[in-house]
Structures are given as structure tokens and as C-alpha cells.
Amino acid sequence: MHNLYERLKQQKEAKSAASRPDSGPSGVSVVDAASVSDARREPRPGRRPAVRLSPPWEQVAGEVWRAVYRSAAPAAAVVRRCASIGGLLVGPETDPEGLCFLDSETTGLSGGAGTTAFLLASARLQAEELETTLLFLSDFSGEPVFLQLVREQLLRAQTLVTYNGRAFDVAILRNRFLLNRIEPVERQHIDLLHPARRLFGTVLERCSLSVVEREILGITRQADIDGAAVPDAWLRFIRTGDSARIQPVFSHVLQDSASLLQLLARIELLAADEDGNGNVDPLQRARLLIESPYRVAGSLSLRQRGLSSLEALACVPDHPQSATAARYYCALQRRRGNWGAAQRVWLLHFERRxxxxxxxxxxxxxxxxxxxxxxxxxxxxxxxxxxxxxxxxxxxxxxxxxxxxxxxxxxxxxxxxxxxxxxxxx
Missing domain, CATH: 1.25.40 (Serine Threonine Protein Phosphatase 5, Tetratricopeptide repeat)
Structure with a gap:
């Protein structure tokens, strides 16, 4: 029994010596540098990796980062002109410098209390340039500071311009403000999704911003990340600290905010009949001009232009939308007491169609x-x-x-x- 005990003890000591790293002359353990590098690159469970973002990113506070980008904005001239003379979405009551083209990226699309905004783009006109400020949340713990900086951006704005922002982006931010006991900011809001649906809804397969960019604005994104993959990219970035995973998201949101300016200018050109783009529903364009639902003080010239377009469409019986246009036109004229104009269109459709x-x-x-x-x-x-x-x-x-x-x-x-x-x- 004694001999067996000694043999087991010797085997245990030999095994421990074999697993111990080699020592140098001074007795210091020699460890492979590659293994150290791998250990630093792959964080231990529960240990958060350090976040490093290259310029123009700067760390504002803790887990919050900020970057400012500037780019040429030829569409700014169109927006300024329409704001001065009165357009469909902007008019003399709108300060072009006070427009804030807003887009955000979140951890999901559910819109509930568990959905967090981690990236915000707010773009403003500066002379003939578009200045875009990105605010980035690199971990959940920095959300209160992130929201305070977002609030400062919103306070600087007079009017928000978004794409589906009324139902999503602004609603998400409002929820996060309330959950963090921060007073929400209320601003005038132009949601471009609604006029885009009315103008292009019957001629496009769907009215997502990417489709409108491609078919209406002529913008083709190169190596763009799919919007559905954005939340996963951010969560992977949090786990690994690899900034290469999040860079496509930054490019994605920058393009979104720039497209908002171009889309606003294109809609105003279509309203002014200065754009020959054929991908427009002529009936909805005329109705938009007549109703002018997006401005409190719509332009009378816009309404008259819309009524003329509607009459022209109603008086072409062979057009597929002629009957619908004629019904709407005659109903308007009947409410106004202009029975003669309505009677002419009725008689035209009665005799020719x-x-x-x-x-x-x-x-x-x-x-x-x-x-x-x-x-x-x-x-x-x-x-x-x-x-x-x-x-x-x-x-x-x-x-x-x-x-x-x-x-x-x-x-x-x-x-x-x-x-x-x-x-x-x-």
C-alpha cells in the first residue's frame, strides 16, 4: 500500500511539472505571445472589451461617442426656394436652417419598452452643405447620457424631417425619454413616408426608403448593410469590441439622413411640376396639391394648380384614372357651387365613355x-x-x-x- 501511494504521488508531481510553462533563466515563466494576443482579442465571459473608434469619432462621456460629417448638398437650394415661395411641405413659416433630418437605428422593430435607440443621425443645412451629427451608444449603461445629448440635438431643431419617424423613430425616442425620466421634446414634424406613399404608392412595388432611393432618387447603395441586420451588428460589436462590425451601420444611417434631404427636394419639385419623373401617380399628385394637408397655411396657387391638373386628367376619358379623377373633380366643384364645370365633365363621360x-x-x-x-x-x-x-x-x-x-x-x-x-x- 505504501509503495502504491508513493507511485501515485510521483505521477501527480510529474503531471503538474509537465503542465507548468517553461521558465527562463531568471525563473520568469515564458508564455507564447500569440496566446496572449488571442486572450486579449477574445474577452473572458463577463469582461467587456475596450471600445476604440477612429476619427472623426470622439468619446463624449463614458459609453457615448460623437462624430460630425459634412457633405455637399445641391438639393438645399430647392428646399430654400420652396420655403421662400411656399411649397407642399415647407413654406415661409419654415426656417430651412431649422430643419433637422433625423434617422435612428434601434435594437429592434417592435417599438416596445425593450427597444433601445443606439445610433442617431441629425443633419442640418449649413449654407450649401449638409452637416450630419452622429451620436453612438456603445453600451446600454450609457443610455441616460446618450438621451441627454439627443435631447440637445432636438432642442436645436424647429422642424423634424423623417421617413416613418412619426410612427417609429420619434415614438421610440419618446419612450426612452420617459423610461429614463427625461422630458420629451415636441417639435413640428414632416414625415416623408406619407406623401411618398401617395405619390409613388401605385407605381412602386413598395415604399421603403431603399426602394424610393433606387427608383425615384436614382441612388444605388454599394455594400450596404440590410436594415434587418443592424441590431445584430450592434450586439456583436458590444460583445467583441470590433469596430469593423459597426462601420457599415454608420455608413447606412449617414446615407439615410442625406436621402431625406433629396427626397424632400424631389417631392417639392414634383408639387411645383418642375420634375418630369414618370414614376408619379398623377391623380394623387393633384389631390395632394388640392388638399395641402401637410401645411397649416397651404398655398392657394398650389391648390389651383392641383385643380387644373385634376380637370385635365378628368377630361381625358381614355386615361385609366380618368373616371376616378372626374368623380373627385365634380364632387369638389359641386361643393363649391360651380355646377357648370361639373356638368361639362359629367356630359363628357356620359357621351364618350x-x-x-x-x-x-x-x-x-x-x-x-x-x-x-x-x-x-x-x-x-x-x-x-x-x-x-x-x-x-x-x-x-x-x-x-x-x-x-x-x-x-x-x-x-x-x-x-x-x-x-x-x-x-x-
């Missing part, structure tokens, strides 16, 4: 406005003979019967009075 809706509107116009029952009866009689009128045959029959009853009562009254009425020959 045999439109049943135009026949009904014309019959009502003659029956109720002009009190010309004979003309109303003639229109209903002609429409009832069309082959495609079977779907509304019952309505036409009821209308004709009502007009005939009115004609009969009028005839009885005139004969009882001993007069010759206008409908005696009917």
Missing part, C-alpha cells in the same frame, strides 16, 4: 338643379338602353318612374289651371 355614374349625376342635376324633367328623363332612357346598364337597371327604373310621376303631376297642374305646360307633348 357611356359612364353610368355620369348618367345618374346628370339626371340628378337636370331633375333637381335645373328642374328640367324632360332632359332628366331623356338621359335615364338613353342610359337604360346600354348593354352594361343591367347592373343598375333597378336604380334606373326607379329614377325613371319617379321622373314620370313628377311629369304627370306637373301636366295635371298646368291643365287644371287652363295653361299649356312645357311638358304637354311628353
Amino acid at each position: 357611356r359612364s353610368l355614374w355620369a348618367a345618374v349625376e346628370l339626371a340628378k342635376y337636370h331633375e333637381h338643379r335645373r328642374r328640367d324633367l324632360a332632359a332628366a328623363a331623356d338621359i335615364v332612357e338613353r342610359a337604360a338602353g346600354w348593354d352594361h346598364a343591367r347592373a343598375v337597371q333597378a336604380e334606373l327604373v326607379r329614377r325613371r318612374q319617379r321622373i314620370e310621376r313628377k311629369l304627370l303631376r306637373s301636366l295635371v297642374k298646368t291643365r287644371a289651371a287652363g295653361k299649356t305646360g312645357p311638358y304637354d307633348g311628353v
Whole structure:
């Protein structure tokens, strides 16, 4: 037993000596430099790697970084001109220098309390340049400081310009402000998604910013990161500290903010009819100009231009949107009491397209406005003979019967009075 114990003890000592690193002449352990480098590159569990970002990035405080980029902005001249004369989205009440083109990147798209904004781009016009400030959160612990700096950027702005920012970017920031007990900032807001959908929604496969950039602005991104991959890129950056993983996200958000300026200028040019881009819904363009829903004090010249465009579209019966444009145009003119303009369009569609809706509107116009029952009866009689009128045959029959009853009562009254009425020959 004693010999067995000694042998086991010797084997244990030999094993420990074999696993111990070699020592140099002075007794200091010699360790492979490559293994040290690997150990530093791959952090131990629970140990956070150091964050290093190259200029123009500067560390503002703790986990918050800031960078400022400047680029030429030819579209700035268009925005300034439209702001001075009054455009669809900007007007004399808008200070071009107070526009803040805002975009953010977050940890997800759910929009709930667990979604955090970690990157914000705020771009402003400076003369003929676009100055973009990026604020970056390199770890969750720095969020309160990050939000304070974001708030300072928002306070400098007069009007925010975003793409789906009303439902997402601004809503996320507001949630994070409230969760961190920071007072939110309220500013005027131009969300370009809504006019873009109305102008391009029927001619584009979808109205995401990347599609609008490619099809409307002619911008093709090179080696761009997919928006869905952005949250994962940031989380990997937090775990590894590798700045190469996050650089594509910086380029992505910079392009987003620059595209907002170009898209704003393009929409204003389309509203002013100074852009010949064919990828526009002409009906929605006219309706946008007439309604001017994005400015409190819309320009009367814009509304008149929209009404003229709508009338021109309504008077081309062969256009696929002509019937819809005619209905909308006639409804507007009827509300304004301009019955003559509405009657001309109704008559055009009644005679050239045999439109049943135009026949009904014309019959009502003659029956109720002009009190010309004979003309109303003639229109209903002609429409009832069309082959495609079977779907509304019952309505036409009821209308004709009502007009005939009115004609009969009028005839009885005139004969009882001993007069010759206008409908005696009917």
C-alpha cells in the first residue's frame, strides 16, 4: 500500500511539472505571445472589451461617442426656394436652417419598452452643405447620457424631417425619454413616408426608403448593410469590441439622413411640376396639391394648380384614372357651387365613355338643379338602353318612374289651371 501511494504521488508531481510553462533563466515563466494576443482579442465571459473608434469619432462621456460629417448638398437650394415661395411641405413659416433630418437605428422593430435607440443621425443645412451629427451608444449603461445629448440635438431643431419617424423613430425616442425620466421634446414634424406613399404608392412595388432611393432618387447603395441586420451588428460589436462590425451601420444611417434631404427636394419639385419623373401617380399628385394637408397655411396657387391638373386628367376619358379623377373633380366643384364645370365633365363621360355614374349625376342635376324633367328623363332612357346598364337597371327604373310621376303631376297642374305646360307633348 505504501509503495502504491508513493507511485501515485510521483505521477501527480510529474503531471503538474509537465503542465507548468517553461521558465527562463531568471525563473520568469515564458508564455507564447500569440496566446496572449488571442486572450486579449477574445474577452473572458463577463469582461467587456475596450471600445476604440477612429476619427472623426470622439468619446463624449463614458459609453457615448460623437462624430460630425459634412457633405455637399445641391438639393438645399430647392428646399430654400420652396420655403421662400411656399411649397407642399415647407413654406415661409419654415426656417430651412431649422430643419433637422433625423434617422435612428434601434435594437429592434417592435417599438416596445425593450427597444433601445443606439445610433442617431441629425443633419442640418449649413449654407450649401449638409452637416450630419452622429451620436453612438456603445453600451446600454450609457443610455441616460446618450438621451441627454439627443435631447440637445432636438432642442436645436424647429422642424423634424423623417421617413416613418412619426410612427417609429420619434415614438421610440419618446419612450426612452420617459423610461429614463427625461422630458420629451415636441417639435413640428414632416414625415416623408406619407406623401411618398401617395405619390409613388401605385407605381412602386413598395415604399421603403431603399426602394424610393433606387427608383425615384436614382441612388444605388454599394455594400450596404440590410436594415434587418443592424441590431445584430450592434450586439456583436458590444460583445467583441470590433469596430469593423459597426462601420457599415454608420455608413447606412449617414446615407439615410442625406436621402431625406433629396427626397424632400424631389417631392417639392414634383408639387411645383418642375420634375418630369414618370414614376408619379398623377391623380394623387393633384389631390395632394388640392388638399395641402401637410401645411397649416397651404398655398392657394398650389391648390389651383392641383385643380387644373385634376380637370385635365378628368377630361381625358381614355386615361385609366380618368373616371376616378372626374368623380373627385365634380364632387369638389359641386361643393363649391360651380355646377357648370361639373356638368361639362359629367356630359363628357356620359357621351364618350357611356359612364353610368355620369348618367345618374346628370339626371340628378337636370331633375333637381335645373328642374328640367324632360332632359332628366331623356338621359335615364338613353342610359337604360346600354348593354352594361343591367347592373343598375333597378336604380334606373326607379329614377325613371319617379321622373314620370313628377311629369304627370306637373301636366295635371298646368291643365287644371287652363295653361299649356312645357311638358304637354311628353
